[in-house]
Amino acid sequence: MLFKVLPKYRLQALFDALSSRRIIGPVEKARRPDGEVLYGFDAICRFEDLRLDYTTTTHSPKKFFLPHREVLATFSLSGTTWEKMVDDNAYLPVAFFGMHACDINALNKLDKVMIDSSYPNPYYAAKRRSTFIIGIDCVPQPQCFCRSMGADTVLHGFDMFLTDIGGDYFVEVQSAEAYELLKGAGTRDPSSHDHALFMKKGDMKKAGFSCQVDATDLTKILDMEFQAEVWLDWGKKCLSCGTCANVCPTCYCYGVQEYVDLDLRGALKEMHLYSCNLIDFAEVAGGHNFRPESHTRLKYRFYHKHRGFVEAFEASLCVGCGRCGTACLAGITVPEVIASVRREAQGDA
Amino acid sequence: MHRPFTPPLMHSGREQRPGEDPAGFEYSYMAEITNIYPLTATEKLYQIQLCDSSLRRSFTFRPGQFVMLELPGIGEAPFSISSSPLRHGDIELCIRAVGNLTGFLDRVKRGTQVGISGPFGTSFPVEEMEGGDMYFVAGGLGIVPLRSPLCSILESRSRYGEVNLIYGANTPRKLLFTYQYDAWRRFDIDLQITVDEPDAGWDGHVGFITAILEKKLAGGRSLAHNAYAVVCGPPVMFRYVCDILTEAGLPMQRMFVSLERRMHCGRGKCCRCNIGSTYTCLKGPVFDYWSVMNLKEAI
């Protein structure tokens, strides 16, 4: 990897240099009554709106790659025959300005399912490939357990990554495009002092985590505790509202719905992201439901993330961003659920 | 903005990258319903042929695999191919009208164009089974996915040992493929049919398939060597059947079942078909019984 140092005051120049793309970045969305700022990712026209000091966004960057709703195909009909039209819906190249490590890791995980699999998803792939990503370092929040999930640092999946080292940004340069871009931005090569500052920043971050998840042997524990009582307790709380999956940067389940045009001469096929917590997630025609109780659905969500995905890709599908726990009105958080299942496994031994 | 679809999929003029499936994700073969045969009050057999003759030749599948069938604006759903794999681009689906797409299909006419994608999923290892004694056990609609390996075995009947087919339905009126029973028997198949509730004209077996199976296996017959079983039907049924077969010494990895779950893509993306955390569409629908034991939610 190549490293550069970018003086902070040159950041706007970098921003401007990306103007041929649609820039997406963190912005302030609203404030809670207690004054806490709620952030979100949105299109940014003015550099001033960019809030690189954001804590975490309520919603993940997922929708720019996997929209909550997306047209998969349109049809035009004539009599008993028809034609199908497909478009990957990736029009403008996008630049993501300021993505945290966890979210980039989340995209890397999605890549495994969406691109490096037997049936690559072209809708995702097209958007992923046309997006230029600038990462930014972050300060651990109380709900963050990315370190436990091995997602607090990121090695690939971005174009450049900025770390705030005081007056400058320490830049990890991943792609040739990023390298070219930085040429005109007034960077310099890092000195050993810069290296030291960068290392120190990493240590500070490491020390900043207050939330942890013990994932040792988790796949086995989940299997052992498949019938555990705790699931029932969590199930009782769960609203089956799908909020957790919606805010999650890696949840990708979906449903497909087809619509007939009002004039009956065309149709539209649309996917919408679903959530395994929703009541009819596993319901089939005729009414049989493979997971009718909410605890079975909630359990399945943990199963998929922390067992199934590990089995298939040697890593969990959870990056520990803590969004689902924060958003869940019922207060169901990953660290607590996992800890409760682990406790159950340990029993009174 | 939308372009008519032609394989391979080209996105917005960008070139194809390695790793991207050239057949395309949303690609479906244009096909035509060439014939429709009502089998019962709720099930019909659809003969479907790919429109493009060259694609027809290259379309191959293995017994047990399924396709996604699509009707624009109505829906898309998975169906097991129920015909012989030797007939490439000319497949038969037996479909029960239970929901939206299936209900609409019940009303379409011959000549209607449908979209077919696939074939998807795992299959019954009919080559591996060569030389063995076969136990096909089907309950209800389970005969549909089972018909394909059955056809395939009948086409090279001499390579297999005994072929048993035990098939049960609720009532005689719900029995599928009745017109073929005689033909099957001519191929030296021990075909045993049973119903739960007989009607006036019924003079065959009455009772669960498990009873027939048990009778067949009575006398301490061991299935430990070179027997294979293919079991399809509702979950309660196949559990009992598999237990009986295990009892008779059939190793779990020589017992195959086909599982069904809700599916929206068939391509390992939508997650709807997961059992435990296993994709039925990729790792299934055909599983050996050992794998099923390991799928926490299967039964």
Place this chain on the structure above:
Amino acid sequence: MKISCDINLRHLTRVEGHGNIRIRIESGAVREASWEVVETPRFFEAMLVGKKWENAPWICARICGICSIGHTLASIRAVENGFGFEPDTQTNRLRLLLKHMETLQSHILHLYFLVAPDFFGTGSILPLVETHPEEVQRAARLKLLANDACDLIGGRRLHPTRTVVGGFTMLPARDELRHLHHRLRAAITDLHRAGELFAGFSIPDFRRETEFVSLHGEKEYPFIGGDLKSSDGVRRKEWEYKEMSNEYCTPQSTAKWARLSRASFAVGALARLNNNFSLLHERARKLAELLQLEPVCHNPFMNNAAQLVECMHVVEDALLLIDRLLAEKPGEPRRKVRPAAGRGVGAVEVPRGILYHMYEFDEDGRIVRADCVIPTAQNHANIQHDIEALAREAAAAGMGDRDIEHFASMLVRSYDPCISCSVH
């Protein structure tokens, strides 16, 4: 000369709600001429009893599907007045803008979808889609514009979601306001065309002198709050609405009736215009001229002309409002209110006339008593008297049953009655 007729029209069509017209003439003498309201009451004033203040606007919107925005605004105003809360300028401007857009959409709906078929001699607008596509498209365009604007400002064109006591839950995006400005400017031409169309219709020549009640405008043509005024010279404050409406029950109607200086009075576009003509914007006054509408006009059929004039006025006013909104930095959308015991009245000019909501609160802001006086309820008695006069004239002129029925229906329709709302 025809001397007898018997009309019993049940459930008059192309009006909101259920009303019946009964006219019986025997040997040239009017035996019976009545306007009956048979709508079922829903008892909104009772529903509100015991409810906290924040329920009022949300529930009261459901009094009427056509003027839900007007009800919401009157309700909000009554609550705010009750608590002694003054909304800020931004809120006032947005509320007025929203009100204007409702006026536009409701008037256009009435003029084109309900009234115009009478003049084209069709039963509904449906045949006009084929025969007069341009007119229908124009109507649809204007209505769409007004509806979109209501969505933009109020969150929803029907039963609005952004309008709350204290302000708005959220402000419209500024570029969308700019876009609305463009569309409104284009609407002026459409309204001129509409003016030409309606100027060509032959309005029945009918006149009956009556009293007109509306808000009194000081500097601007009035829509939200202020003093109350009648053309017979009565002036009242907003909180004295009861003395302006004097509602009473009558056996021929599930809606209450109202009176002031005479046996009946009228509210609505014509009343507003008669009382505040000089405050109309320039283009609106010009349009009035084209439609031969001059204050004080006592022909109830001219209410339709007045509505069209108001359409032009609200479009012009909306343009000014948007200019002002855009000229300033957006402020907080909403301020906190503190409930207090007391009584609050909100008077708002909704499309069909002046509307009052009154609530009495306990110290927690719970509603102890509620009263809603609906414009159409205030018009019922006037409609009754008009029908009587019309019947007399018809009897004298020896009109046929069908003609009488047609004119009587048109007469009621010209009031744009909102019957279910008047019963509520």
Place this chain on the structure above:
Amino acid sequence: MPGERNYLGVPAPRPKAAFFELSSCEGCQLQLFNNEATLTEFLSLIEIVRFREVMTGGSDEYAIAFVEGSVTRPDEIERLRAIRGNAELLVALGSCACFGGVNQLKNRFSDPRFAARTVYGDFPVATMEARPLADFVAVDLWIYGCPVKKEEVERIVTDLVVGKKVVHPKYPVCMECKANENICLYDLGEPCLGPITRAGCDAWCPNNRFGCWGCRGPAEGANIAQLEEIMKTRGFSAEAILDRLECFGGFRDVADELRKKTDERGRSPGA
């Protein structure tokens, strides 16, 4: 529209439809005309033979009856039964028809004469408890919402014409709200019934930063007890929770329970 219409060769004839209203604000009917852009296409799907609000005349030969409003007077029961007798398919249009709507708020008073006395004094008026259509006749299809959403009505009518199964989302509004990436009302300190209300409105109210009042009734398997708990811990009074649960009648049973538990706060005057 020319001759026999079909969809993929399956006949899709244009059904005759009629619109009726019982006690209501007529807003749901109005909604159908409130989507100017698609109005003509919508009108070519069905043949409207009766719609008093916008057309004179009409016939009693119809296949589909859309009935808006709740039943609040004995004569409405008669009208409803007559409509049922004529129609092949009876559609309950909007919350009033589906659940009683805001009209049923008056049912909460223990004194049945309270409402009439409050509004009319001693003047006699006929009325009864406000009830949903299904309390009197068989309802074939429900279209939820106060008001109904035009896009949804269009979809449902298209599905009917084509012969597709009409399905409603089973999951709650929260799902749609999150898909729209709204800021949760609870984060803004406002109550919201989104987690338990049936989706389909595309989170109409939360999109506008206004908490849901449950106009579409409960989602399937809604965890109402848990939401009550959540609202309580977030400082919303039982009264505020009840206000929302009882507003449109969709949560009738839970609301009745809760009302019993909550203090009477002048709810049953005259009792």
